[in-house]
Amino acid sequence: MFVPYLLTTLSSQLTSTVKHFVHHEKRPKGSSKGQPPKEGERKNLIGGNWKCNGTLASAKELIETLNKGGAIPATAEVVVAVPFIHIPLVLEKLRDDIEVAAQNCGVNEKQGAYTGEICASQLVDMGVTWVVIGHSERREGFGMAGEDNELVAKKVKVAVDAGLKVMFCIGEKKEEREAGVTLDVCSAQLAPAAKLLSKEDWSKVSIAYEPVWAIGTGLTATPEMAQETHASIRKWISENVSEDVAKAVRIQYGGSMKGSNAKELLDQPDIDGGLIGGASLTADFVTCWSSVACAES
Ligand code: PEP
Secondary structure, three states, rough: HHHHHHHHHHHHHHHHHHHHHHHOOOOOOOOOEEOOOOOOOOOOOEEOOOOOOOOHHHHHHHHHHHHOOOOOHHHHHEEEEHHHHHHHHHHOOOOEEEEEEOOOOOOOOOOOOOOOOOOOHHHHOOOOOOEOOOHHHHHHHHOOOOOHHHHHHHHHHHHHHOEEEEEEEEEOOOHHHHHHOOOHHHHHHHHHHHHHHHHHOOEEEEEEOOHHOOOOOOOOOOOHHHHHHHHHHHHHHHHHHHHHHHHHOOOEEEOOOOHHHHHHHOOOOOEEEEEEEEEHHHOOHHHHOOOOOOOOO
């Protein structure tokens, strides 16, 4: 008698907890200011990458900080890429105008015997709308085998097919920039994806150009340097995918972007947002999204 009662109670509690997390209709309302982009203009994508940081307590604090961050310019779209384990919390508590991303997903298209992996369709099921793929830290491998250009491209395709939007990271290392092969490196990273993605798929992809030497180092590409590389990436897309895709695709800059340098980077014509690591863990992230130019309404 007692055991079935306990089981029923436990199972109804579990169901309500799961519902609580998955049905996140009660997220606090966000707010927007200014004029949206004009026809044909690209909306800036401001991504925060929390990496493998945070506890439940610190994630709650950060969510509070972002919730109190005030209006988001109508020319910007904001998304935070959080550790898998914090996704349910963020989907429940974060203001509803900031989207939620995972920082990786499996190359496996379906659920199954892939111990330790999380697949794109599971993220969609949870309510996640974006995923970061091919971050340089994952390409490098931090003690495990890193991800090569082909694997990254397959993941981008699998994620898009599952219904996710993708921040697709590319970028050169210090020695590659010094050797003058930045664009060769970026095109080698883009080419396998260009083979797999249809033109329609590209509308779900934002390229995050992140020079590896600028990530987490405090070194930032100058706005001119970043603009030059962004323009050459866009030219590559125009020549190797299509002119329309090149006009529409967003290219975010990543590499020690913070409140104090965001504006001059974001003001460049081919920089359409940022992917922000360290500064996304503090209120400085609000300064970054507030730096997106926006005409008053
Ligand atoms: C990143 O994580 O993608 C990144 C750019 O980090 P940071 O802003 O700390 O350099």
